[in-house]
Amino acid sequence: MAASLTGLLKPWTPRVLLVRWSRYNPYYLEPEPRKEVYHIPETELTPEQKEERELKSVRPIKAATNSVTSSVFNDPVLSKFVNMMMKDGDKIIAKGIITQTLENMKRKQVEKYHKAPEGKKAEIECNPYAIFHQALENCKPVIGLASIQKGGKFYQVPIPLTDNRRRFLAMKWMITECRDNKHRRTLMYEKLSQELLAAFSKEGNVVKRKHELHKMAESNRAYAHYRWW
């Protein structure tokens, strides 16, 4: 191996410091911490997966971060939500709020379950993780607006959104809604569980905000051709 390739395997600082850079060389690949992926036998892999495996065997891999484990309770979406809720790097408090929220949601749903008649019992979702994911899905906008300057004026142009952007907007709206529009005596986890349950049944302020965004995009349809990408 030439000397220049061994230089790629050390922690580096790039020559030109861009705003977004990392201590890993771009040569490194992302780790895969889930156990099930490695137990798939050779025969059930698609050719792309086989190629990916071969590539992984010759490339160095980044270290797994502190919030990632191979346990069944590890949820990347939930971790992202915890990070977004965190203030000043205090993850313990943010994680505590989320745990209390999930517990609260479970309690409410179980209460509803016990009070419901026999026919309706099967429809009530008791798994707080499932409720969280479904609520987030219901809050994700399909189309977004971008401010584009044309002829001296700024127009709100409807644009398609990437998956990451949609997820980010849903989480951001949820958190800002819970921080701003609550009574000063209600605790965060209480308000968050109320909002999540409302979003699960497609009511509540966050879903309303999503619908407003869609309406704005629909009304600005005339400017859609201002988008050049």
Place this chain on the structure above:
Amino acid sequence: MAASGGRTVGSFLWKCGNCCFNFNTVSSNLTRQVLSRQLCVSAVLHRKNLAAAGPEKFSEEFIKKQVEEFNIGKRHLANMMGEDPETFTQGDINRSIAYLFPSGLFDKKAKPLMKHPDEVFPKQRAVQWGADGRPFHFLFYTGKQSYYSLMHDTFTKALAVEKHQDRLRGKDLFTQDAKQISLVGSRWLLKEELEELLVETISEHDYARFIQLMERLLSLPYCSVEEDFVQRYRRQLEIQSSKQQVQPLQYDQHGVAYSTGDGKQRKTATGTVLLRDSGSGSISINGTNYVHYFPVLQDREQLMFPLHFMGVLGRFDMQCSVSGGGHSSQAGALRLAISRAMLSFLSEGQVETMRQAGLLTPDPRIKERKKPGQEGARRKFTWKKR
């Protein structure tokens, strides 16, 4: 015997130095630094570039003579050191020279060296023109004949592949999913390696054009016809998992297997772990129980991560010691130490799986430094308009 051996070695070295001295005066562009006091052609040894500039400086017979003298000198040196001349390797030569000519000099280029003439005298081409002055190769006047002939060869191969495809289309045997050349696990030759192969200097632009042409050849569906040609210009990448150092298992007096994970760094925290294969699953950190030392769930999950990943949760007993950093970095350092200690208990395939899960890479992220003119690493001073 020793005296005669010394004289022969000395004569070899003296002759070498003499020749080098001659060449110093004649061809100054070869030896960049003027080292008049040389015991050996050390300057040429360290030259990375090829002698592509100019006609050959050393004739064939000269190099052959140097090789013979080197071999004889090697045997004499082996006899002097009292070792077997047949199995005297380059490493042995280096050691012997360092012993016989101890040098307190710091500059590597000034130290005495004895290497095979092929490594000393750079590879060069034979004279490119005949007695009548006419060059042999038709591309001689381009200045980069090997490079351009390579480009022509590659293009000819591409045309041949296209012709093959047309023939197959004519016979209705053309299919899109023909066997493709497997490119995973190998890389293109680097520019330096290509220069070495062609014995010619090429520019970055030339190298880029060459790679472009090869990629174009590879884009044809039936390129597997020219697989040998393509593989000649690719190098295999080494398998990363072979780089892991797995220490052998140690056994204590009761016959219980144990292994240590050496102190691992994560953002100024260092941790060591002693893994014992006793089957109780108890963990003690700096003398206290891990539940008391890490009250946060995330840190305990990090400790369990390698064990859970391998499915050996209750098997090992751990005695950890950790210092420095905060609670997260200590947990990260311990996780890496545990993964490294576990390697001695695992098979090759499992080591590779652990590596791909990101458990064996030390985390290089550190606190970003503060820059001058700013308040912190990223935060700028308050902007004042005037």
